[in-house]
Amino acid sequence: DKPLVVGKFQFRSRLFTGTGKYTTFDLMRDSLAASGCEVTTVAVRRERLIDSEGRNLLDYLDLKRYTILPNTAGCFNAEDAIRHARLARELLTNLENPGADWVKLECLADKKTLLPDPIDTLKATEQLVKEGFQVLVYTSDDPVLAKRLKDAGAASVMPAGSPIGSGQGVLNPNNIRIILEYLKAGDPDYPVIIDAGVGTASDVAAAMELGCDGVLLNTAIASAKDPVRMAWAMRYACEAGRMASLSGRIPKKLYATASSPIDGMIAPTSRHS
Amino acid sequence: DKPLVVGKFQFRSRLFTGTGKYTTFDLMRDSLAASGCEVTTVAVRRERLIDSEGRNLLDYLDLKRYTILPNTAGCFNAEDAIRHARLARELLTNLENPGADWVKLECLADKKTLLPDPIDTLKATEQLVKEGFQVLVYTSDDPVLAKRLKDAGAASVMPAGSPIGSGQGVLNPNNIRIILEYLKAGDPDYPVIIDAGVGTASDVAAAMELGCDGVLLNTAIASAKDPVRMAWAMRYACEAGRMASLSGRIPKKLYATASSPIDGMIAPTSRHS
Amino acid sequence: DKPLVVGKFQFRSRLFTGTGKYTTFDLMRDSLAASGCEVTTVAVRRERLIDSEGRNLLDYLDLKRYTILPNTAGCFNAEDAIRHARLARELLTNLENPGADWVKLECLADKKTLLPDPIDTLKATEQLVKEGFQVLVYTSDDPVLAKRLKDAGAASVMPAGSPIGSGQGVLNPNNIRIILEYLKAGDPDYPVIIDAGVGTASDVAAAMELGCDGVLLNTAIASAKDPVRMAWAMRYACEAGRMASLSGRIPKKLYATASSPIDGMIAPTSRHS
Amino acid sequence: DKPLVVGKFQFRSRLFTGTGKYTTFDLMRDSLAASGCEVTTVAVRRERLIDSEGRNLLDYLDLKRYTILPNTAGCFNAEDAIRHARLARELLTNLENPGADWVKLECLADKKTLLPDPIDTLKATEQLVKEGFQVLVYTSDDPVLAKRLKDAGAASVMPAGSPIGSGQGVLNPNNIRIILEYLKAGDPDYPVIIDAGVGTASDVAAAMELGCDGVLLNTAIASAKDPVRMAWAMRYACEAGRMASLSGRIPKKLYATASSPIDGMIAPTSRHS
Numbered sequence A, B, C, D: 001d002k003p004l005v006v007g008k009f010q011f012r013s014r015l016f017t018g019t020g021k022y023t024t025f026d027l028m029r030d031s032l033a034a035s036g037c038e039v040t041t042v043a044v045r046r047e048r049l050i051d052s053e054g055r056n057l058l059d060y061l062d063l064k065r066y067t068i069l070p071n072t073a074g075c076f077n078a079e080d081a082i083r084h085a086r087l088a089r090e091l092l093t094n095l096e097n098p099g100a101d102w103v104k105l106e107c108l109a110d111k112k113t114l115l116p117d118p119i120d121t122l123k124a125t126e127q128l129v130k131e132g133f134q135v136l137v138y139t140s141d142d143p144v145l146a147k148r149l150k151d152a153g154a155a156s157v158m159p160a161g162s163p164i165g166s167g168q169g170v171l172n173p174n175n176i177r178i179i180l181e182y183l184k185a186g187d188p189d190y191p192v193i194i195d196a197g198v199g200t201a202s203d204v205a206a207a208m209e210l211g212c213d214g215v216l217l218n219t220a221i222a223s224a225k226d227p228v229r230m231a232w233a234m235r236y237a238c239e240a241g242r243m244a245s246l247s248g249r250i251p252k253k254l255y256a257t258a259s260s261p262i263d264g265m266i267a268p269t270s271r272h273s
Helices: A025-035 A078-094 A118-130 A143-151 A173-184 A201-209 A227-246 B025-035 B078-094 B118-130 B143-151 B173-184 B201-209 B227-246 C025-035 C078-094 C118-130 C143-151 C173-184 C201-209 C227-246 D025-035 D078-094 D118-130 D143-151 D173-184 D201-209 D227-246
Strands: A004-006 A009-011 A015-018 A039-043 A067-071 A102-105 A134-139 A156-159 A193-195 A214-217 B004-006 B009-011 B015-018 B039-043 B067-071 B102-105 B134-139 B156-159 B193-195 B214-217 C004-006 C009-011 C015-018 C039-043 C067-071 C102-105 C134-139 C156-159 C193-195 C214-217 D004-006 D009-011 D015-018 D039-043 D067-071 D102-105 D134-139 D156-159 D193-195 D214-217
Touching: A015 A025, A015 A227, A025 A227, A067 A078, A078 A102, A078 A118, A102 A118, A118 A134, A118 A143, A118 D118, A118 D143, A134 A143, A143 A156, A143 A173, A143 D118, A156 A173, A156 A193, A201 A214, A201 A227, A201 B201, A201 B227, A214 A227, A227 B201, A227 B227, B015 B025, B015 B227, B025 B227, B067 B078, B078 B102, B078 B118, B102 B118, B118 B134, B118 B143, B118 C118, B118 C143, B134 B143, B143 B156, B143 B173, B143 C118, B156 B173, B156 B193, B201 B214, B201 B227, B214 B227, C015 C025, C015 C227, C025 C227, C067 C078, C078 C102, C078 C118, C102 C118, C118 C134, C118 C143, C134 C143, C143 C156, C143 C173, C156 C173, C156 C193, C201 C214, C201 C227, C201 D201, C201 D227, C214 C227, C227 D201, C227 D227, D015 D025, D015 D227, D025 D227, D067 D078, D078 D102, D078 D118, D102 D118, D118 D134, D118 D143, D134 D143, D143 D156, D143 D173, D156 D173, D156 D193, D201 D214, D201 D227, D214 D227
Parallel strands: A015 A039, A015 A214, A039 A067, A067 A102, A102 A134, A134 A156, A193 A214, B015 B039, B015 B214, B039 B067, B067 B102, B102 B134, B134 B156, B193 B214, C015 C039, C015 C214, C039 C067, C067 C102, C102 C134, C134 C156, C193 C214, D015 D039, D015 D214, D039 D067, D067 D102, D102 D134, D134 D156, D193 D214
Antiparallel strands: A004 A009, B004 B009, C004 C009, D004 D009
């Protein structure tokens, strides 16, 4: 299998993790290791980066092992998100960390749903691209907005499968199919990464089988009863879904000898290679 | 994780494979190896065991590596199925193969749908149990019939997720949940194995997440465009689903801060251990 | 539209109701009237027919308006069900009610799930057909058992959409599709009636759109907060689903100009007439 | 039941129809009559309003019976949509038709998917509200954009169930639930109308059961094999779904005596009244 390419970065693992909500830094470290991830995302807002005892989350991550993907979680408008993206660049530049070059943009609408705001998300993307950031942009599964974000220069569009922390998986596979059709037309390697909503292993496999290039998740591991074991589950599920998407699955039929497939024909990504 | 126990047998892998529909014996061998299975099922009807060139399928399997699970595929009533189970026992006894002790019972209704016949399936189960077989019985997802088959002495009940070769996965998770509730009441290690209908990796993961003890599949690998790669996908998906089922997944919510979970509470098998 | 024919009976309404669980007889009467049903089913077990004040449910039904369909609810084996079917015949014969000629057979497995027992259901069907009953038989959605019940002489096969009182609608439309294919092959007017599991109006419409000939429900009306209004909803939904099934719906597509339909082609019953 | 109120308008019927795609004007007239609609929407782009023989669609509608809702179908940016909204106002003012006061805004992204463009849709809404239009705005099911459109002054937000003409019904009920939560908070009568994607009667009923205030559809009737009969089906389904949403449905359970409901508790709109 070829590597996942996002802008100037290349990875073998297609599972990105988050660093929030773990009960201890040790548990976070063990879970990240179990997940096999090469990228982990870190919120750069001060109240998220520094815990109540004054400890900096970055001090508990092996920065040689993981590429840090800074994110703007907790920002509720374009200005705030842009400011924190710049802050992240400065911070990681000082650490001589390659993550200084990219950012996961989150412009959220409110604290209740943590859904992304489409207008400010687009505005911030345009500005950050102008400033030379490689922008990985969290968005809804609206295909037209996804296309506009790619057109604005985003290095990767990251549609939500369902609301952050909701554990519902990909609620609308059809929108993801249209997003893939839009964004990969004439550009088959453009990375589309499902971000948010995953609850369990089969959700990850199903997202990959749709033809997505990766999955980013946090709560599903961090808030499981056994995060380390769930991290292993997610790692295998991501591999499984990726390989299945490349293997040319059998069509769905009412029964095996029925004359017509049910919906196998719309699978957009039987990229048998 | 503890091993899967079916009657007198114990296995680490929870993925059982079939041996039908491969274009060549070599492809079959490579796919089985990739799947990591320890059990593979073989149809004992003459026309299935011996190919058009007179070659016996068993000669192409590493009998030291795999436990052979003989099956009665192609039998359309109890008598025929019983006769072929006895034939299988004789055949495998002569080969000094441990698979002589068990059988996967298939009593099918017709060639069009390959759905199991409930009446003859129960009748054959009763007879074969009497004759000392360890019966793994293929059945529909009817929870009451599943319970009757266990009561008749089946070593494992194997409900179909969907019709053989249909690639639709588990169509009715609720029936599987009730089967698990029925069959594992006071007997949590009784093995329930999804047999038939799986199409892709996420189907296997989802079946395991319901709390099933294993998955048996054939067409999904053998008829994929790239069977070896799909076998790897299924192997990882089975591991992923098993681990996820043991990890205590997060509840489903409309959004993360919504007050009520959606259906997390009915997950019957968050067997956090 | 042609009438629904079940054995010697003919009806314009395709919605059958039950008479259980209403808080008062008046509410039952008003709800039945609102539903537009011509058939209502009555449990003949003494503890269900006669309430705690000694009142007989039949005295509160307009026997001129409704055809009574006696049922064997509360019977947990073939013998008990057969006995109550005979009792029903005697009772309704004495009342000179045409419902004496038919019976809705329920042979249940246990009080917890109220799922039908396949073995005793088939046995009782065979016996009651022999005794001249027109048997409408409640069963699971197992297509092979459904076929066996028709072959045994049942006047109508009534598969459950989901467990009695569960409110989940038709959980496995594919099984219903196969049942319709099996039972209507060469016999397009053979009545298949969804019995049990309906929760709301769209469930009824969807069941009819699959090509079923009618729907029987009870809890969804009787236990709604406003039973009379829900009865109206069910009446309209049954009409709506029936007409839609006759109108040749548009195919499902990813979007309107997509080249391939998604699953429109498997709709078994676009009986445009 | 109380009437549907949209801005200054009041209606008893909650089903809005379109006027496109009919093979003849007569069939359109009969279908509209059968649907029981009081509102029908008409595209004001010249190539849609005037047919190849020079006939004006409006001449074939009973303008006393129906309130005309002009729409901007065929417009692919804000400017074009605004221009056509103004044109509609002029046209209907000249006809002394009350429909002069409102407009259904469609700003589409492309001809292939007919998905709405979020940015131009918001921009055009702001402008048209400024010009005194009552704007009913077609949008995706993105809850945040829906909220922004209401905040911009839209008289009704009309989320797509699925792409125009796709016949898939409401693909993501959870987004619709969140939209209803957002838009009806403190304003329970604010009208949310599902626009686009409906394929058959149960789709309409299900949309209403979610708590939506109405449904607008066109292709599902116009392109059915029997449009007049399908129009009747949709009429009844809309009534059925509305009444069901007011009737307090039973909760979903694994089986009736199971201890926990499955997801009944999240039904946002058991507006028992």
